[in-house]
Amino acid sequence: MASSPTDAAIALTRLGLGARPGEIERVAADPRAWATAQIRFQGAPQPSGAFADTAQRVAQYVDYQSDAGLVRRDRRSAPQAGATSTPMAQTAPAPDADPEAVARREARQAARREITQDTAQEFLARAQLGATTDDGFAERWALFWANAVTVSAVKFASGAFVGQYEREAIRPHVFGRFEDLVLAAEQHPAMLLYLDQARSVGPDSMAGARRNAGLNENLAREMMELHTVGADGGYTQADVTELARALTGWSIPTARDQRQTARPRRARMAAAQAQPEANGFIFRLNVHEPGDRTVMGKTYPAAGLAQGQAILRDLARHPATAKRLSRRLAAHFVADDPPQTLVARLEDAWTRSGGDLAQVARALIEAPETWTPQPAKIKTPYEFVVSTHRALGTRPQRIQPLRQALFDMGQPPFSAPSPEGWPDAAADWAGPDALVKRLNWSRTAADTAQAADPSAVAASALGPRLSDRTRLAVARAESRPEALTLLFMSPEFQRR
Amino acid sequence: MTALNMNRRHLLAAASAGVGLAFAGRVAAQTNGPANKLVVVIARGAMDGLSVTVPYGDANYVPLRGGLAIPAPGEANGALALGEGFGLHPALAGLHDLYGQGQMRFAPAMALPVRIRSHFDAQDVLENGGEGLRQQTDGWLNRAIVAAGGGSLKGLSIGAQTPLILRGEAPVSSWAPGGQVRGGDRIASLLQDLYVEDPMLGQNLARGLATEELVGQGQNMDGEDGRLRRNDVLGLGRAVARLMSGAEGADIVAVSLDGWDTHAGQRAQLQTRLTGLDQLVTGLKDGLGETWSRTVVVVATEFGRTARANGTQGTDHGTGSSLLLAGGAIKRGGPIGDWPTLADNRLFENRDLTPTMDIRSVFKGVLRDHMGVDRAALDARVFPGSAVEAPVMESLV
Numbered sequence: 001m002a003s004s005p006t007d008a009a010i011a012l013t014r015l016g017l018g019a020r021p022g023e024i025e026r027v028a029a030d031p032r033a034w035a036t037a038q039i040r041f042q043g044a045p046q047p048s049g050a051f052a053d054t055a056q057r058v059a060q061y062v063d064y065q066s067d068a069g070l071v072r073r074d075r076r077s078a079p080q081a082g083a084t085s086t087p088m089a090q091t092a093p094a095p096d097a098d099p100e101a102v103a104r105r106e107a108r109q110a111a112r113r114e115i116t117q118d119t120a121q122e123f124l125a126r127a128q129l130g131a132t133t134d135d136g137f138a139e140r141w142a143l144f145w146a147n148a149v150t151v152s153a154v155k156f157a158s159g160a161f162v163g164q165y166e167r168e169a170i171r172p173h174v175f176g177r178f179e180d181l182v183l184a185a186e187q188h189p190a191m192l193l194y195l196d197q198a199r200s201v202g203p204d205s206m207a208g209a210r211r212n213a214g215l216n217e218n219l220a221r222e223m224m225e226l227h228t229v230g231a232d233g234g235y236t237q238a239d240v241t242e243l244a245r246a247l248t249g250w251s252i253p254t255a256r257d258q259r260q261t262a263r264p265r266r267a268r269m270a271a272a273q274a275q276p277e278a279n280g281f282i283f284r285l286n287v288h289e290p291g292d293r294t295v296m297g298k299t300y301p302a303a304g305l306a307q308g309q310a311i312l313r314d315l316a317r318h319p320a321t322a323k324r325l326s327r328r329l330a331a332h333f334v335a336d337d338p339p340q341t342l343v344a345r346l347e348d349a350w351t352r353s354g355g356d357l358a359q360v361a362r363a364l365i366e367a368p369e370t371w372t373p374q375p376a377k378i379k380t381p382y383e384f385v386v387s388t389h390r391a392l393g394t395r396p397q398r399i400q401p402l403r404q405a406l407f408d409m410g411q412p413p414f415s416a417p418s419p420e421g422w423p424d425a426a427a428d429w430a431g432p433d434a435l436v437k438r439l440n441w442s443r444t445a446a447d448t449a450q451a452a453d454p455s456a457v458a459a460s461a462l463g464p465r466l467s468d469r470t471r472l473a474v475a476r477a478e479s480r481p482e483a484l485t486l487l488f489m490s491p492e493f494q495r496r
Numbered sequence: 497m498t499a500l501n502m503n504r505r506h507l508l509a510a511a512s513a514g515v516g517l518a519f520a521g522r523v524a525a526q527t528n529g530p531a532n533k534l535v536v537v538i539a540r541g542a543m544d545g546l547s548v549t550v551p552y553g554d555a556n557y558v559p560l561r562g563g564l565a566i567p568a569p570g571e572a573n574g575a576l577a578l579g580e581g582f583g584l585h586p587a588l589a590g591l592h593d594l595y596g597q598g599q600m601r602f603a604p605a606m607a608l609p610v611r612i613r614s615h616f617d618a619q620d621v622l623e624n625g626g627e628g629l630r631q632q633t634d635g636w637l638n639r640a641i642v643a644a645g646g647g648s649l650k651g652l653s654i655g656a657q658t659p660l661i662l663r664g665e666a667p668v669s670s671w672a673p674g675g676q677v678r679g680g681d682r683i684a685s686l687l688q689d690l691y692v693e694d695p696m697l698g699q700n701l702a703r704g705l706a707t708e709e710l711v712g713q714g715q716n717m718d719g720e721d722g723r724l725r726r727n728d729v730l731g732l733g734r735a736v737a738r739l740m741s742g743a744e745g746a747d748i749v750a751v752s753l754d755g756w757d758t759h760a761g762q763r764a765q766l767q768t769r770l771t772g773l774d775q776l777v778t779g780l781k782d783g784l785g786e787t788w789s790r791t792v793v794v795v796a797t798e799f800g801r802t803a804r805a806n807g808t809q810g811t812d813h814g815t816g817s818s819l820l821l822a823g824g825a826i827k828r829g830g831p832i833g834d835w836p837t838l839a840d841n842r843l844f845e846n847r848d849l850t851p852t853m854d855i856r857s858v859f860k861g862v863l864r865d866h867m868g869v870d871r872a873a874l875d876a877r878v879f880p881g882s883a884v885e886a887p888v889m890e891s892l893v
Contacts, residue, residue, distance in 0.1 A: 154755070196759040199808045214807025218759040221613070221813065231614045232629075237845065240613075410657050410672070417754055418541070420616050423657070430697060431658040432704030433670040439683070439701070473690055482683065489687055491694040 007031040009463035013496040016136025018387025024463040043172040044142035047125035054164040058280035074101035122163030123413040130386040131395035150421035151190040153414040158194035165190035178355035179316035189252040189280040195219035202248035202289025220244035228315035230324040246308040249288030322350040335376035336425040342369040375495035378426040381409035391461035408437040446484035454483035533791040541757035543797035545818030553581020556838035587770035590778040598828030603819040607851030613813035618798035623661035634664030641666040643873040652746035669703040729772040733779020760808035789824035816849035854885040861888030
């Protein structure tokens with residue numbers, strides 16, 4: 001493959017997170033090989049930092065939950081301030097004199113703060129990885145899959161696990177088989193809590209017959225609609241309910257399970273009812289709905305955990321899944337309304353390889369549509385902020401300014417607005433207010449870059465993609481901050 | 497007619513009682529006075545109508561809902577009475593005051609023209625105003641701007657992203673709290689030079705800066721300085737009111753409120769969400785001052801939730817839900833549309849509240865009576881293919 005600075009500039013922005021100083025020259029020797037070399041069986045690179053793994057976080061979360069139960073009990077037993085209790089009054093601390101109750105409440109608040117801060121640090125570490133990595137394509141590829149099976153931190157419970165989710169359920173699988181990725185995702189505590197699966201109970205299960213509890217079909221529906229075959233994938237409400245029945249028992253450990261695991265003899269007794277798996281997942285036979293299930297015309301015999309897994313594997317292998325995700329990939333990497341030829345190439349690679357995401361990634365890199373010079377996509381706020389750091393050769397140092405900037409631009413950390421994930425079109429990200437907020441961020445970033453030579457930054461960040469118009473505007477600016485602001489707000493920097 | 501005797505015929509009679517009382521707002525829409533104002537609030541995630549306009553008079557309500565049922569008026573944490581066997585959720589005290597003043601109406605059993613239970617597909621239909629999926633690429637509120645004002649009405653969305661409902665041919669602006677543009681003029685004109693071949697970026701940035709300017713002026717006038725705090729919904733309502741005031745103020749506004757997908761722990765979540773909704777409307781009313789008399793606020797959601805509580809103190813995706821109307825331009829009246837009842841044999845697919853009215857009928861009624869959009873434009877352009885769904889027959893404003 002001939003050396004091509006133009007293709008290098010395209011690869012680093014369209015398939016990566018923007019060029020760092022000197023990167024275009026390095027990649028120019030063979031831009032396709034640069035991307036292909038990042039396809040590794042072990043998955044995408046991991047953010048660095050001493051973070052809790054899923055099992056440790058489950059233990060923390062379970063502690064927090066049992067403390068929360070005690071605090072609720074304290075609050076109920078404390079005298080109420082007045083009869084007219086508004087929602088605000090209910091969340092205010094109850095006036096009680098019991099020092100133990102006060103200590104418990106404070107401990108619980110501290111535990112919650114600690115978990116929230118951990119998640120914020122996870123996000124900072126991810127952004128630092130994005131700003132510094134040489135494997136920009138693998139990083140973008142991982143971000144795509146995390147968004148395709150979104151867990152959002154809009155709920156505290158799912159936010160507590162979202163860092164572990166990305167590191168343990170997503171990144172290791174992004175160049176493996178899709179069905180393995182989706183199975184790891186759906187069984188992770190983050191997803192089970194985010195989409196309310198952890199508490200769903202089969203009405204005719206051992207526990208359901210005793211308790212006033214029942215099905216919650218949230219995860220079942222989104223599994224079909226968003227994670228696999230899609231809303232027009234040919235399933236009915238009855239299929240959703242059947243899948244919800246099959247998934248009953250997919251849960252996370254409670255304080256009781258943890259105590260039992262600590263005592264081997266009782267653990268053996270408990271094993272008949274609840275089977276702890278790796279990664280904080282537990283299958284509870286006593287809430288699992290007994291019986292065969294029929295989903296999309298196929299009957300799955302009763303098999304406990306394996307029943308739901310078998311259905312999920314079939315959904316992952318369904319042609320509608322290949323079609324839907326191929327289109328979503330093409331729309332994410334290449335154009336809001338992607339060329340049908342590209343979608344067909346990805347779908348073909350998916351189908352021929354049985355959903356091997358490494359083969360799909362290769363097909364994307366090899367497709368001629370990926371290399372059209374005209375950029376069709378607007379960067380997401382996260383891509384924009386990270387690419388600004390890359391252009392300057394810096395990395396974000398603190399979470400707060402990063403969080404505020406992304407919040408203002410409409411993409412707060414780990415907090416997609418719905419299970420559908422972040423939207424992915426120019427109309428979603430480049431509205432009037434969003435551009436004002438991008439301008440604000442550009443000026444902030446430009447103000448901090450005291451020593452940069454704006455013309456050199458423009459050349460190294462965009463290479464042959466830098467237009468004459470932008471190059472001149474940067475050169476003629478009245479100050480260094482003004483020059484960098486113009487660069488970051490230029491069409492070629494905003495687009496990829 | 498006691499609350500316990502809540503049936504379909506009864507509500508039909510109630511709904512038709514107010515027909516024919518005209519209101520000045522309708523005239524204003526057709527003259528050259530200041531434009532009427534319309535705010536559409538989208539409750540995203542499927543708002544549980546059965547907790548918002550509580551049908552406590554329906555004998556099946558409490559058996560279906562169990563612990564999730566909102567108690568009847570007069571009981572502890574009970575609904576706020578609306579008459580006809582309905583009550584408002586207790587968190588909606590501000591809206592209930594408006595009801596007492598004849599400035600609030602509700603439609604208890606409303607749905608989209610299609611029966612789908614996907615949030616995303618349903619929100620698309622709610623916003624694009626089509627009969628089904630993917631029939632329009634722009635939003636009905638944008639098409640209403642074109643049809644109503646001949647291009648003179650100004651549209652605005654609240655939030656960092658422009659929602660589908662307001663996307664389309666008519667240029668609209670957007671605004672979200674947080675951050676002040678600094679410096680301004682020089683960088684703005686330099687950027688316009690860079691954007692000569694990228695009109696999308698150029699036009700959107702210019703509109704965003706103009707809106708920011710408007711907020712800045714308002715803030716100087718009333719002495720507020722800082723940014724809005726993240727959960728300050730009352731402040732958000734007032735800020736939106738500021739953006740709707742003055743000669744350059746917006747006439748048609750879209751606001752999204754998230755977090756209505758109450759699959760588990762519904763009671764506490766709804767308390768928070770509805771308190772926020774109530775504060776938003778109250779903030780709008782406070783901030784709009786006399787303009788409130790020319791304003792209609794519509795609160796709509798993509799679908800309702802299951803009639804029965806699920807196994808996790810929540811509800812799953814359903815069909816019929818409530819729609820709320822508030823504003824100084826609203827005319828006093830009872831429920832809009834029939835009540836299908838929650839009897840077993842009346843539930844849609846044996847699980848959901850059966851809708852008795854197409855949500856487009858209410859939108860069309862508001863656009864006709866309040867914004868002066870004629871029937872032909874409503875049927876053909878704003879809601880293509882909706883001729884069979886007449887605007888709500890009674891005058892809403």
